[in-house]
Amino acid sequence: MATLKDVARLACVDVSTVSRALNNTSYVHPDTKARIYAAAKELGYHPNVLAQALRQGKRHTIGVVVPRLHMTIFSEILQGIEGKARQLGYYTLICATEDDPKTEKECLSRLRNGFVDGIIIAGTGRNGRLLRDIQASGISVVQLVRRQDSQLSSVVADYKTCGADAARYLYDKGCRKVGFISGSFHLSPYKERFDGFNKAVQELGLQAVFSQSDLAVNSFEYGYQCAQQMLDDHSDLDAILAAVDVQGLGAIRAVTERGLKIPRQIKVVSMTGHEVGGMLQTTMTSMEMPAHRMGESAAQMIIEEIQLPARKDGQIPAPQHRSFAMVLEERETS
Amino acid sequence: MATLKDVARLACVDVSTVSRALNNTSYVHPDTKARIYAAAKELGYHPNVLAQALRQGKRHTIGVVVPRLHMTIFSEILQGIEGKARQLGYYTLICATEDDPKTEKECLSRLRNGFVDGIIIAGTGRNGRLLRDIQASGISVVQLVRRQDSQLSSVVADYKTCGADAARYLYDKGCRKVGFISGSFHLSPYKERFDGFNKAVQELGLQAVFSQSDLAVNSFEYGYQCAQQMLDDHSDLDAILAAVDVQGLGAIRAVTERGLKIPRQIKVVSMTGHEVGGMLQTTMTSMEMPAHRMGESAAQMIIEEIQLPARKDGQIPAPQHRSFAMVLEERETS
DNA sequence: CTGAAAGCGCTTACAG
């Protein structure tokens, strides 16, 4: 790879002049400039971004830490992040933790070592200290989907309203006994949807039933098994609310296997919708999460924070919080 | 962030000694070593990987360029890549091109500027020259899923056999007139599945019908529309073969909307399976692609290539090619 | 308008 030096030699000027010409960072005589451009072109010169980064103290890279990608909302969010980041001149590094705190710790430790200017994370909640440390060391941090520390910026959806809206919607549809499939209450999205749902349930006088399983939460099997159990225990169940789409798919499967008719006998609604709900034999009603926009927003937020002049003085900027409304997409399961 | 210099000062030694002690790169007196470790710990020292990379000419980063993530096989492959890369001490950068050659070009141009040691790409096929250039400049390149240049290493699946196997399977199931939904023949997976399918069709004396649409190929709508058209034109169709899962979902939808019974009246099979096929009301038979393993394999292959001693002399190592078998997962749509 | 010099944070021959 050709370097600045090579270009300088060919153009018979100093490297500093080449740098200035190529970056348009101060006036350079047109003739000199032309010579430099010609030389750069001839050599196929591309600046070494690593050296630039080292020199300037900016890496133009953000790290994204999420539990997993396939069949989750995160693959869509990640695309939003990556697109916006690229548009703003940033690279996107990705880590998938499978929600294992140890893996997450390893990822974060590696990322902090000077490779990224900022980290967007949908975390396990088990590395709160480390995250604070990282932020204190000058790397911006934005929480994604899951908010666990109000001192760190965040981009989330309004899960509480989502849970309440879902309950109200089912009530209006005539449901009176709703099964609720969720996940670990350590994680804010599950907790908040539950809270919102419960509050609405009280107000409306709905009956609610719950179920859990030892399986991985964000999975088809989890939804399937929870639905099975609730259907076993409550023959008069008339709706199932699932936290995420894949659980909803599991519930639909469990319900249809019993020969129950959706939506006539029982309705199924997911509370974290992404496109898959619309691709089914019986399309699934869901609270759609504006995943792409949330990703873009997170990228924008963290890059703004990175570029804040205050950072230079080692000051930590005040955390920003952005919350997106989830919107009901009515389909065939309700 | 503390630097080597800070540690050296605190431990009262030269930076070179600190470097040697911390990297275990040559003998350091135990006492000195202890002092250095203590100092590093006290300051919370973490080496700046950027500086290391610049100095050593290794970035320990690979770039991954794919069309898109959500609802495609690529999100699963990417997880395989990322996991294996992390295990081997590498970071993973991601770019989604939406199969737009211009976006792809932009991504590649940025990646080549010294940020990655290697690039894994599922490309549009429109930037072949650039890819060659990149490889010639010392960055390893591995083609993923789509093989378009035999001079570049590749990790793919055996699509030809896949297409043939699918045809034979349907024949054995009693089907005689099969609709085939595919994509652009510029891309090897579509082309090869088609070739394999066609060959088998000839041998078996099957009837085949085809359809196309102006919509984006890798989508539910594409599958839906193609299926509609084929069903309109051929009332005796008894099977539909879709190139990818989301097309298959579209086909299932189109078929059931007409009140046709799956699999009794018509069978539907996807030729690029990932988990979603098993999560349906009527689960979909598919040729499953070992996406996770393919991702791991691609990561392993490129990292081995990066670390090849020959690279140092500017030599380009001989391309490696690895092909994975797709295996039939029989489910309920057939 | 442009060159010479310092420095970003490391590593690694070269001495001793």
Next chain:
DNA sequence: CTGAAAGCGCTTACAG
């Protein structure tokens, strides 16, 4: 066993 020096490829005050 450890220090001093050079250098990875850039940028940016500082002169002139």
